[in-house]
Amino acid sequence: MKRMTLILAIAIILVSNGIALIGVSQNRAGEPVQTIELTERELPLQNVGQDNSGIDLKLNWTRPGSLFVDAALNRARLEEVGFNFQVPAGKSGKDLALLPRVAYVALEYGGQAWEQYLQWTENEKQRSQTAPRGSVNAPNPERDRISKSRLCLVDASRSMSELRRRYPDQSKYLVVRAVLMARLEEVKDPQSGAGISPSGFVSEILPDFIHVPLPQGKLLSPLKPQTGQEPRYAVTLKYGRNLEPWVVSVRLLSNPNKN
Amino acid sequence: MAETSAKKDAQQRVDGIHAFRRELEHLAGEGVLILSNEQREQLDAHLDKTLAELARRFDVDVSDSQKRISLAMRIASALGGLAICAAVFMFFYRYWGLLSTPLQVGILVAIPILGLIAIELVSRREKTLYYTSLLALVVFGTFVLNLNVVGSIFNMAPSQNAFLAWGLFALVLAYGYRLRLELAAGLVLLAIYIAADILALSGGSWDAVLDRPETFLPAALALLGIPLLLRHGKQPGFPTVYRLFGLLFLFLTLLVLGNEGQLTYLPFTKKAVQGLYQFAGFGAATMAIWIGIRNRLTESVNLGSGFFAIYLFNRLFVWWWDWMPKYLFFLIIGLIALLLLAVFRKLRTGSGIAEAT
Numbered sequence A: 001m002k003r004m005t006l007i008l009a010i011a012i013i014l015v016s017n018g019i020a021l022i023g024v025s026q027n028r029a030g031e032p033v034q035t036i037e038l039t040e041r042e043l044p045l046q047n048v049g050q051d052n053s054g055i056d057l058k059l060n061w062t063r064p065g066s067l068f069v070d071a072a073l074n075r076a077r078l079e080e081v082g083f084n085f086q087v088p089a090g091k092s093g094k095d096l097a098l099l100p101r102v103a104y105v106a107l108e109y110g111g112q113a114w115e116q117y118l119q120w121t122e123n124e125k126q127r128s129q130t131a132p133r134g135s136v137n138a139p140n141p142e143r144d145r146i147s148k149s150r151l152c153l154v155d156a157s158r159s160m161s162e163l164r165r166r167y168p169d170q171s172k173y174l175v176v177r178a179v180l181m182a183r184l185e186e187v188k189d190p191q192s193g194a195g196i197s198p199s200g201f202v203s204e205i206l207p208d209f210i211h212v213p214l215p216q217g218k219l220l221s222p223l224k225p226q227t228g229q230e231p232r233y234a235v236t237l238k239y240g241r242n243l244e245p246w247v248v249s250v251r252l253l254s255n256p257n258k259n
Numbered sequence B: 001m002a003e004t005s006a007k008k009d010a011q012q013r014v015d016g017i018h019a020f021r022r023e024l025e026h027l028a029g030e031g032v033l034i035l036s037n038e039q040r041e042q043l044d045a046h047l048d049k050t051l052a053e054l055a056r057r058f059d060v061d062v063s064d065s066q067k068r069i070s071l072a073m074r075i076a077s078a079l080g081g082l083a084i085c086a087a088v089f090m091f092f093y094r095y096w097g098l099l100s101t102p103l104q105v106g107i108l109v110a111i112p113i114l115g116l117i118a119i120e121l122v123s124r125r126e127k128t129l130y131y132t133s134l135l136a137l138v139v140f141g142t143f144v145l146n147l148n149v150v151g152s153i154f155n156m157a158p159s160q161n162a163f164l165a166w167g168l169f170a171l172v173l174a175y176g177y178r179l180r181l182e183l184a185a186g187l188v189l190l191a192i193y194i195a196a197d198i199l200a201l202s203g204g205s206w207d208a209v210l211d212r213p214e215t216f217l218p219a220a221l222a223l224l225g226i227p228l229l230l231r232h233g234k235q236p237g238f239p240t241v242y243r244l245f246g247l248l249f250l251f252l253t254l255l256v257l258g259n260e261g262q263l264t265y266l267p268f269t270k271k272a273v274q275g276l277y278q279f280a281g282f283g284a285a286t287m288a289i290w291i292g293i294r295n296r297l298t299e300s301v302n303l304g305s306g307f308f309a310i311y312l313f314n315r316l317f318v319w320w321w322d323w324m325p326k327y328l329f330f331l332i333i334g335l336i337a338l339l340l341l342a343v344f345r346k347l348r349t350g351s352g353i354a355e356a357t
Helices: A002-028 A075-080 A112-130 A141-147 A160-166 A216-220 B005-029 B037-058 B064-098 B101-125 B130-153 B161-177 B180-201 B213-229 B238-259 B270-295 B298-320 B326-356
Strands: A034-039 A055-058 A101-109 A151-157 A173-187 A195-206 A209-212 A233-239 A245-252
Touching: A002 B101, A002 B130, A002 B161, A034 A173, A075 A151, A075 A195, A101 A112, A101 A160, A101 A195, A112 A141, A112 A151, A151 A160, A151 A173, A160 A173, A173 A233, A209 A216, A209 A245, A209 B130, A216 A233, A216 A245, B005 B037, B064 B101, B064 B130, B101 B130, B101 B161, B130 B161, B130 B180, B161 B180, B180 B213, B180 B238, B213 B238, B238 B270, B238 B298, B270 B298, B298 B326
Parallel strands: none
Antiparallel strands: A034 A233, A055 A209, A101 A151, A101 A173, A173 A195, A233 A245
8 A cells, every 4th residue: 555655656746747848848849939039128037035046037018008908908809819798688797707818919029019108108297297296107208218128918819820920020029828807897888878898908928937047047147136227138038839938048238228 | 643543443442441430430429339449450450451552552642641742743743844845945946046957857856756755664663653744744845846846947837737736646645644634735736626627618717716616616516425435444534524625615615606696607697696605505504514413523513503604694794784783783693693502502402312312
């Protein structure tokens, strides 16, 4: 009995690690699905200290306005990824607790969506100058221009190949898996009287933490996390067929202003 | 934490001997049964010999102070296991950045395997399994660390399958070394895995299990059914753990859905769903008390009574708190508690008479 316990327990350890490592090798086999170079703005260092010698980066993306609304996720896009906004008879829109869904999203890198974001921050800054003190959170476009992530959500789909077909430029569009959340709000439509308004947002990129192994990690280990500063490094990521990324190279930026 | 059927029987016999001695004192005091000095000496010698033999063979507690120390040892074993787990986690995270990826993976796989071999060696040398239990907790923790860190190293998206591996691993340890803490951990992890899998199959993100508490109901019913289907002759404490967690998952699911009816798969209005689950909650709690009394299942009676009271006070709060004067609300709660006391007292008396006859 005891020997069987030992064999079974060791088998579980080996099989589960084996399955995980087979998944890793399948992900990395063949040509990568996409390769992209991002800077510290998009991949800031995570808090490290004496108790953790590992180096992790977090994939950051920028969302203008509300924390819980992504403008790119309109009703059509949300329905495409599987959200059903039909309210059953007897239920109200507020009572429809929609389940979060996993889908593919396209993040545009330093493109039109980023320019729109900068414009939005300029407008908000002006509005905050005329608004009563404290009523509007003043954005900081000057700081955002040098330090904020230039990845902005532009699209979502249930199919990765469909998204890649829509956005073929790998250096400008990053396609990743993400958890999407959606909800219905009851709104007063000035023309029809009443109605419901679906909205959605990306709650999590999968995976959003990216481990930097040795030897690439050695370049980053002397650095401490920073905010509001120009980027100090650039990282090239490859994504495999399971859309799991890995760090291919890290380079320190000698002239950050150019990146 | 660790207990064999024979050890449990031995402990019951020790407790019986102590009760017999106390009753003998009372009978002598009341003049009902007075043994001669010779009889008394013979009896004491026999009982002391029996106690010594039981203590030698099964390492049972032959006195109240020993029982208290045993409890302290179990607590120390659990706390020690948790502390060593934390130490292993911290140690690994402090130095893993200095290691290459193959070395990291090698260490992560090797630590739980070496721990298993240590458990095997230690368990052969002790009857009480306090150190085995402590080591099992550490090994389980290192396996959790293993899969977690391998996932981080290779930037894998989190998956519910890890809960399956952890749950099965905990069950293997629990059954192999008769450890109830590992059994409880295994059952909770497998219940989460089943719930997450159901959620993923229904199109949701697996980690949103709390958004659909109904996903826990299959696991709850399975946990309640397993003690009826599987005999646990060598693990006498295990059916209690199954029932305890089966009832907990069932009652908590019914409690949440009785208040948050929108978190359902059912195609009914929020109010109808809440009404349905409130009714089911009271029904399930009553059934648990009734079945518990009939089959002498203490955990079933206690949990059933506890959740019956929670459901009741939850409803009263929702119905009355806003419009009723607070003193009146608490007065009614107090009166209902008295009524429940009277009902439970009657049930207690009835079951006591039934057991005596």
